[in-house]
Amino acid sequence: xxxxxxxxxxxxxxxxxxxxxxxxxxxxxxxxxxxxxxxxxxxxxxxxxxxxxxxxxxxxxxxxxxxxxxxxxxxxxxxxxxxxxxxxxxxxxxxxxxxxxxxxxxxxxxxxxxxxxxxxxxxxxxxxxxxxxxxxxxxxxxxxxxxxxxxxxxxxxxxxxxxxxxxxxxxxxxxxxxxxxxxxxxxxxxxxxxxxxxxxxxxxxxxxxxxxxxxxxxxxxxxxxxxxxxxxxxxxxxxxxxxxxxxxxxxxxxxxxxxxxxxxxxxxxxxxxxxxxxxxxx
Numbered sequence: 576x577x578x579x580x581x582x583x584x585x586x587x588x589x590x591x592x593x594x595x596x597x598x599x600x601x602x603x604x605x606x607x608x609x610x611x612x613x614x615x616x617x618x619x620x621x622x623x624x625x626x627x628x629x630x631x632x633x634x635x636x637x638x639x640x641x642x643x644x645x646x647x648x649x650x651x652x653x654x655x656x657x658x659x660x661x662x663x664x665x666x667x668x669x670x671x672x673x674x675x676x677x678x679x680x681x682x683x684x685x686x687x688x689x690x691x692x693x694x695x696x697x698x699x700x701x702x703x704x705x706x707x708x709x710x711x712x713x714x715x716x717x718x719x720x721x722x723x724x725x726x727x728x729x730x731x732x733x734x735x736x737x738x739x740x741x742x743x744x745x746x747x748x749x750x751x752x753x754x755x756x757x758x759x760x761x762x763x764x765x766x767x768x769x770x771x772x773x774x775x776x777x778x779x780x781x782x783x784x785x786x787x788x789x790x791x792x793x794x795x796x797x798x799x800x801x802x803x804x805x806x807x808x809x810x811x812x813x814x815x816x817x818x819x820x821x822x823x824x825x826x827x828x829x830x831x832x833x834x835x836x837x838x839x840x841x842x843x844x845x846x847x848x849x850x851x852x853x854x855x856x857x
Contacts, residue, residue, distance in 0.1 A: 577608045579629035581620045584613020587714035587734035590620075593665045593757040594633040596854035616711055618650045624760055625654045633663070637756045640749065641692045643803050647758070648817055651846065652774055652805070658765040658847035659772055663757040663854050669694050671744040672717055672735050673727035678743065681705055685716035686729035694729055696749040702727075714738070758849075765847030770800070771820040771829060772847070775840035780812055788816075788839045795832045797822050824848040 580598055583590035591611065598609040614620040617634050624632045635644045651657060669690055675681050678701055684691070688709045691698070698707070705727075710716040716728035717738045727743065728734075735742045777784040792799055801819040822829045825848065837843050 577610055578631060579610050579612060581612045581614055581623040581629040581632040583617055583620055583634070583712050584615065585712065585714045585718070586613060587717065587731065587737045588613075588712045589665065589667055589731055589755065590617075590633055590635060590712075590757065592731060592733065593635075593663050593755075593854065596665065597633060597661065597663055597757075597759055597852075600852065600854070617644065617646045621647070621650045621654060621657065621760060624762060625656055627762070630761060631660065632760045633757050634760060635689070635755050636758050637801070638667070638689060638693065639752065639754045641689055643817075644689065645805065648774075648803065648805050648815075651760075652815055652844065655844070656762055657760045658763060659758045659849045660761045660763065660765055660847070661759040661768075661849050662770065662851045663759065664851060665755055665757060665854055667693070667748065667753045667755050668732060668746055669729050669748045669753075670732045670735065670742045671727050671747055672730055672738075672740040673720060673743045674724045674740065675727065675743060678702060680725055681727045681743075683708060683723070683726045684729060685710050685719045685726065687711070687713050687716065690716075690729045693748045693750075693753055697747040701744070701747075765849055766824045768847075768849035769821070769823055770849060770851060771822055771824050771845070772818070772849075773820065773833070773836075773843065773845050774815055774817045775836070775843045776807060776813075776815050777839070778841045785816065788836055791832055791836045791839065792818075792820070795828060795835075797829065797832055 582594040601607045620632045683706045685708045713730035720726040720728045798821040803817040804814040807813040
């Protein structure tokens with residue numbers, strides 16, 4: 576059976592690199608063939624699974640430098656059926672691609688907002704006067720500069736060969752240990768793994784509304800490796816909370832904890848349990 580895997584495109588994005596690495600792992604471990612399908616945005620990548628256009632989607636969820644990817648969390652909250660199948664951790668290296676002969680010639684730099692933010696200090700130090708223009712993906716940025724000798728794009732070094740744009744500077748991310756967590760999303764129930772992710776809203780914005788849910792985890796001795804708030808988009812000051820639990824949903828204690836948590840929430844969503852797979856560039 577051939578597995579269809581969606582990712583943020585065009586070809587050459589870090590999301591595609593993660594998808595290729597995961598697909599290679601699937602082939603080596605399970606002997607499954609795959610096809611990759613690029614989508615123009617993270618939201619559309621996730622919706623492709625919900626609409627059953629593909630089997631799986633690989634999307635970024637958190638970067639070690641810039642934190643959570645908001646559109647991923649917001650779209651997961653909106654879609655009810657998606658489950659995390661696997662987490663991938665990929666080291667991200669950014670390069671400046673350009674047809675310019677030197678940095679002094681560059682007037683504009685294009686890239687995805689996350690990539691621009693991950694290279695902020697380098698840009699301030701070496702290109703303090705350039706105009707920064709966000710794009711939907713890093714490889715879309717490379718396509719923008721292919722005909723403009725005064726423009727540069729921040730992208731993965733792999734994109735240089737794919738689009739025939741020279742590398743002007745390498746390893747320009749501000750922190751060398753720059754890693755991104757990706758989630759492999761699907762529709763299959765996901766209960767095996769040593770980490771579980773959930774999200775919830777609270778009934779009212781009153782004192783103690785968040786304390787009570789968190790006390791449930793503390794009293795049960797379940798560690799939270801991440802807690803993130805996002806606006807509900809209904810009213811100023813109302814938030815959703817995304818949590819990563821260091822526990823499996825198959826454990827009785829976890830099931831009892833989530834059952835105890837439910838009365839303290841307005842809406843509780845369980846995104847499934849999964850393992851973390853460190854990956855390298857294929």
